[in-house]
Amino acid sequence: MRITNAYCIVTSPGRNFVTLKIVTDEGVYGIGDATLNGRELAVESYLTDHVIPCLIGRDPHRIEDIWQYLYKGAYWRRGPVTMSAIAAVDMALWDIKAKAANMPLYQLLGGKSRDGVMVYAHANGRDIPEALDRVAHYQALGFKAIRVQTGVPGLDKVYGVQSGEAYEPAIRAPVPEETLWATEPYLDYAPKLFEAVRDRFGWDLHLLHDVHHRLTPIEAARLGKSLEPYRLFWMEDPTPAENQEAFRLIRQHTVTPLAVGEVFNSIHDCRELIQNQLIDYIRATLVHAGGITHLRRIAALAELYQVRTGCHGATDLSPVCMGAALHFDSWVPNFGVQEYMMHNAETDAVFPHAYSFKDGYLHPGEAPGHGVDIDEELAKKYPYTQAYLPVARLRDGSMWNW
Ligand SMILES: O=C(O)C(=O)C[C@H](O)[C@H](O)CO
Numbered sequence: 273m274r275i276t277n278a279y280c281i282v283t284s285p286g287r288n289f290v291t292l293k294i295v296t297d298e299g300v301y302g303i304g305d306a307t308l309n310g311r312e313l314a315v316e317s318y319l320t321d322h323v324i325p326c327l328i329g330r331d332p333h334r335i336e337d338i339w340q341y342l343y344k345g346a347y348w349r350r351g352p353v354t355m356s357a358i359a360a361v362d363m364a365l366w367d368i369k370a371k372a373a374n375m376p377l378y379q380l381l382g383g384k385s386r387d388g389v390m391v392y393a394h395a396n397g398r399d400i401p402e403a404l405d406r407v408a409h410y411q412a413l414g415f416k417a418i419r420v421q422t423g424v425p426g427l428d429k430v431y432g433v434q435s436g437e438a439y440e441p442a443i444r445a446p447v448p449e450e451t452l453w454a455t456e457p458y459l460d461y462a463p464k465l466f467e468a469v470r471d472r473f474g475w476d477l478h479l480l481h482d483v484h485h486r487l488t489p490i491e492a493a494r495l496g497k498s499l500e501p502y503r504l505f506w507m508e509d510p511t512p513a514e515n516q517e518a519f520r521l522i523r524q525h526t527v528t529p530l531a532v533g534e535v536f537n538s539i540h541d542c543r544e545l546i547q548n549q550l551i552d553y554i555r556a557t558l559v560h561a562g563g564i565t566h567l568r569r570i571a572a573l574a575e576l577y578q579v580r581t582g583c584h585g586a587t588d589l590s591p592v593c594m595g596a597a598l599h600f601d602s603w604v605p606n607f608g609v610q611e612y613m614m615h616n617a618e619t620d621a622v623f624p625h626a627y628s629f630k631d632g633y634l635h636p637g638e639a640p641g642h643g644v645d646i647d648e649e650l651a652k653k654y655p656y657t658q659a660y661l662p663v664a665r666l667r668d669g670s671m672w673n674w
Pocket residue numbers: 309441482484534584585586587588611661
């Protein structure tokens with residue numbers, strides 16, 4: 273089998289997605305997600321200008337060799353643009369291999385380790401009562417795990433809180449939106465939120481919370497400690513993780529479980545966090561961390577230290593990433609949970625998929641490959657529009673972490 277053609281499809285059914293399609297001489301094709309929120313065209317150019325010309329004529333079954341070629345062959349290693357491009361190729365090649373074998377991808381990875389993939393939903397409210405209503409909504413849908421975020425008194429816009437029906441932080445505009453952040457009111461308010469959630473819903477629900485990189489290590493330690501009575505499933509990204517050592521300080525003060533890594537793109541970003549058991553869940557996922565070939569190395573390292581997976585699954589990762597991740601999640605021995613934000617109807621129509629939700633679990637389906645396709649004609653109806661994640665500043669105007 274040979275690769276005869278490959279190209280990117282950029283589409284925007286509500287938000288921007290970059291998809292790679294790899295076509296072979298035997299008519300089998302594979303699909304990979306290459307979306308990097310706010311930097312979509314950089315990955316598209318990396319693939320189109322620098323990667324695709326090197327793929328033509330290669331044997332698509334040689335997934336490991338192609339991965340190594342793209343990683344080592346560029347000389348410049350790692351980084352989100354490079355690793356998202358490699359991930360797209362890798363996902364598409366695994367799709368081809370599984371389709372050629374006439375098997376769902378999880379079978380090639382080693383078969384299922386579980387009957388369903390537990391997923392968590394996002395309950396977002398402008399205040400505590402609204403957040404509680406959203407928790408009730410997702411619990412009624414059958415979710416066993418729910419992430420809860422609220423607005424903070426005195427702050428106009430806060431990460432994770434929706435102004436309309438669907439939460440979409442990447443605003444369509446030529447430059448990022450500016451938002452305001454203040455740590456003190458947040459640290460006071462977050463425990464009140466979880467006290468209210470436990471009061472109303474009891475203990476038979478996994479609760480998660482995303483701090484979105486906004487605290488210093490000692491502030492994160494304080495928050496983890498103040499959330500202990502509410503027994504969170506995890507506290508996510510409490511502080512930026514470039515300095516992996518910083519998590520030692522948080523760990524010394526709290527037993528609230530920690531989840532980190534949605535912005536990571538290689539095993540080196542989380543090696544110390546894992547080897548020193550400074551986290552409980554690793555959030556890296558396929559599209560930003562080099563695809564299945566690389567994520568399974570990360571998971572294997574994590575397994576040695578009883579760190580479990582908690583793959584990123586926000587809506588800026590396309591259904592292609594979600595579908596492939598569900599095969600990975602079905603197989604990976606040290607699975608923890610999968611994020612599931614749910615795409616809008618337009619996105620689901622552009623990306624027909626085999627996965628389905630039932631009673632708090634997602635199932636990858638039995639279609640050969642990863643089970644997600646792209647309707648290229650429909651995709652053309654939604655042209656790319658510039659959109660960026662917001663930035664955050666403190667009250668004195670200093671730049672902060674969004
Ligand atoms: O889903 C999460 O946990 C996130 O933090 C979502 C991110 O803000 C989003 O994916 C950025 O593109």
